Amino acid sequence: MTERFNKYCEEAASADLPSSEDEEDIEDDDTCSAQQLAREFRNFRPKDESGVSLQRDYVLCLDADRGFSRIAAGLSSSAVHIFNLDANGGGRLEKFCFLPPSDSKSSICGVRFLDEGPDNVLVGSTNGYVLLYDLRVKGEQARFRHTQNDKGQLPVSKSITCFDRNANGRIVCSGTEQHMSNVHLLFFDVRERSFMGAYNESHEDDITSLRFHDRNPDLLVTGSIDGLVNLFDVKESDEDEALLNTINTESSVGRLQWHRNVYEKDMVSCITHQHEFKMYECQEGDEVFSLERLYITAAIRRKNPSNCTPINAHNQEDGGLFLLAGTNFNKGEVLRSFNVTSKTKLEPLANYLGNKQIVRDSVFDAKRGLLVTGGESGIVTVWAEQDSSEASGSEKLKVKAGKKNHKKTPY
Numbered sequence: 195m196t197e198r199f200n201k202y203c204e205e206a207a208s209a210d211l212p213s214s215e216d217e218e219d220i221e222d223d224d225t226c227s228a229q230q231l232a233r234e235f236r237n238f239r240p241k242d243e244s245g246v247s248l249q250r251d252y253v254l255c256l257d258a259d260r261g262f263s264r265i266a267a268g269l270s271s272s273a274v275h276i277f278n279l280d281a282n283g284g285g286r287l288e289k290f291c292f293l294p295p296s297d298s299k300s301s302i303c304g305v306r307f308l309d310e311g312p313d314n315v316l317v318g319s320t321n322g323y324v325l326l327y328d329l330r331v332k333g334e335q336a337r338f339r340h341t342q343n344d345k346g347q348l349p350v351s352k353s354i355t356c357f358d359r360n361a362n363g364r365i366v367c368s369g370t371e372q373h374m375s376n377v378h379l380l381f382f383d384v385r386e387r388s389f390m391g392a393y394n395e396s397h398e399d400d401i402t403s404l405r406f407h408d409r410n411p412d413l414l415v416t417g418s419i420d421g422l423v424n425l426f427d428v429k430e431s432d433e434d435e436a437l438l439n440t441i442n443t444e445s446s447v448g449r450l451q452w453h454r455n456v457y458e459k460d461m462v463s464c465i466t467h468q469h470e471f472k473m474y475e476c477q478e479g480d481e482v483f484s485l486e487r488l489y490i491t492a493a494i495r496r497k498n499p500s501n502c503t504p505i506n507a508h509n510q511e512d513g514g515l516f517l518l519a520g521t522n523f524n525k526g527e528v529l530r531s532f533n534v535t536s537k538t539k540l541e542p543l544a545n546y547l548g549n550k551q552i553v554r555d556s557v558f559d560a561k562r563g564l565l566v567t568g569g570e571s572g573i574v575t576v577w578a579e580q581d582s583s584e585a586s587g588s589e590k591l592k593v594k595a596g597k598k599n600h601k602k603t604p605y
Contacts, residue, residue, distance in 0.1 A: 222498040222523040231495060235530060235545035237580045238565070241285030243550075246275045246572045253568025255555050257305045262559040264290065264312035265566055267574050268302040271295050274317055276329060277574065285564055285576040291329055297321050303356055308384070309363035316366065318357040324366055326384070338366050338382040340389050350378050350392070358404050359384070361411040365428065369401030369416060377401055379416060381428065393433040396424045396440070402467075403450040407460070415462050415476065417447030423464060425476050441479045443472055451507050453515055463507045463515075471504045471517055471534075483536055485517075493540040494519050494530040507534070508558035508565075516543050518556055518565070526552035526569065546577050 224231060246253060252270040258279075265277040265287070274293040280286045293315075300321035308314035308326065314335075317325045323339035340350050351373030359366050366382045377397045381390040399419040407413035414426045423441040430436035445466040453461040453473075461482065464472045471490060473482040485493075491502040501523040508516055514533055521528045529546040533539075544565075551571035558565050565577040 220498055220500055220523070222496060222501045222521060222528075225492070225495045225497055231545060234495070234542040236543065238544045238546045238577045239548055239580045241564070241576045241578045242287045243573055243575045244275075244277065244287045244289065246568075246574060247271070247273075249572075251572050252570045253554060253572060253574060254302055255304050256557045256566060256568050256574070257307055258557045258559070258566065259307040259312040260310045261312065262557075262562070262564070264307070265557070265574065266305040266307065266315055267568050268305040268317065269572070270301060272297065272300055272302045272317075272319060274302070274305055274315070275574070276315070279564075279566075279576065285562075285578050287574065287576060293317065293327060296325060296334075303354060304358075306357070306359055308359055314363075316357070316359060318354060318368065320353050320355070322352045322354055324354070324357050324368055324382075336384075336387045338368070338384075338387075338389075340380050340382075340392070350380065351376075354380075355400055355402060356404050358406050358414075360406040360414070360428070361409055364411065365390070365406075367404060367406070367414060367428070369404050369418075371400045372398075377418070379404070379414075379426075391431055393426070393436065395433055396426075396437055397422060402447050405450050405452055407452055413460075415450055415452070417443075417450045417464060419446045419467075421445055421447065423447060423450065423462065423474065425462075439476065439479045441474050441476075441481075445470060445472075449506065453507070453509055454513065456513055465504050465507070469499075469503050471507070473534075485534075485540075489540065490517070490519050493517075493532045493542070494528070495542070496521060496528065498523070505553055506556045508556070509560060511560040518553075518567075520549070520553050522552050525550070525571070529553060529567070531565075544577075544579070547580075549575070 253267050255268040257266045267275045272295040276290040278288040278290045300319045303320050304318040306316045313329045315327045323337050325334045326336040328335050351370040353371045354368040357368035364384050368380045370378045379393040383390050397418040401418050404416040412427050412429045414428050417423045421443050425439040426436045445468050448467045449465040451463045460476050462474050462476045469487040471485040487499045490504055491499040501521040505518045516531045516533050518531045520526055529549040531543045533541040533543050551569035551573055553567045553569040556567045568574050
């Protein structure tokens with residue numbers, strides 16, 4: 195497999211690639227036959243699909259509760275659709291409720307279920323606040339926003355770019371844009387509905403991603419356009435004491451995720467705005483490996499790196515890790531994933547047949563092997579491995595609500 199992979203990389207590297215500015219007109223194709231794709235990749239098809247809007251709304255972000263029984267989809271209109279996902283393994287979506295836009299002039303910057311249950315949802319808005327909803331009752335339950343320059347704090351941007359809650363659902367942290375040369379991590383107490391404090395000195399540009407550890411409520415990793423990935427112990431109120439490690443990715447950070455290796459060591463993956471995929475052992479800060487766009491393109495058996503982008507990294511039940519990658523060629527019809535163990539071991543995993551959109555986000559249920567994606571055609575799709583007995587039926591699956599075509603937007 196490694197020899198084949200190296201051959202793909204060599205062929206791609208020798209190609210005369212056009213400028214990414216001309217991406218809409220760039221042709222692309224597979225590097226192998228359909229028969230070889232079928233041998234190397236497992237075929238996944240939609241188990242169910244639902245359109246979220248009749249307007250020109252993208253699905254920008256997704257989240258699932260711990261039991262993977264409910265899916266939240268955040269739209270470019272800043273509205274949120276909530277779906278129930280059946281628990282019997284059928285992968286069927288049922289629309290549960292709709293959270294209307296809180297501000298027509300703002301955009302959404304994330305959705306997260308607050309705790310282990312499926313009823314409390316946090317919605318981040320770029321106009322500076324995070325809203326808490328209890329889906330059992332109507333209306334917002336709390337609004338987390340820092341608006342005052344209290345106790346000598348530096349001026350805070352009115353716009354946030356990302357947020358997360360910690361593992362026990364007691365702290366919400368939001369990251370801001372750069373404002374008056376300052377960038378902030380803002381912390382809120384969920385129970386007290388109050389502002390706790392801020393870290394103000396560890397980043398120098400817009401914070402683009404922040405993730406609390408999924409088991410340790412005190413560990414937080416943050417990334418920024420400045421290229422830095424910072425690891426914090428949020429028990430410490432003093433920022434210098436809280437900062438455990440700083441990693442320089444030498445790129446602009448796009449998306450961070452927590453993982454664990456076979457030795458149960460904490461790892462952090464980073465997808466950059468240059469479409470690279472990097473993995474770090476976070477306590478020591480050592481880079482485990484780095485995959486350039488060229489390698490990712492070769493791993494999903496495509497020819498043109500300018501059309502290929504990593505979307506998200508997901509943990510598998512056996513402790514493995516896979517990377518989901520797609521293209522913006524032909525409305526994103528090519529969507530594939532591969533197992534990642536090292537830079538030289540990228541094993542084909544899944545080919546998602548029948549994809550109808552450029553995918554923006556994904557969540558994965560490791561126990562049932564279900565992948566849920568959302569993207570630029572406003573569709574939420576549940577993917578499962580195709581059984582030979584259901585191949586003909588899956589071809590005829592229709593989107594439940596109408597959708598609009600969008601202009602091609604690169605990842």
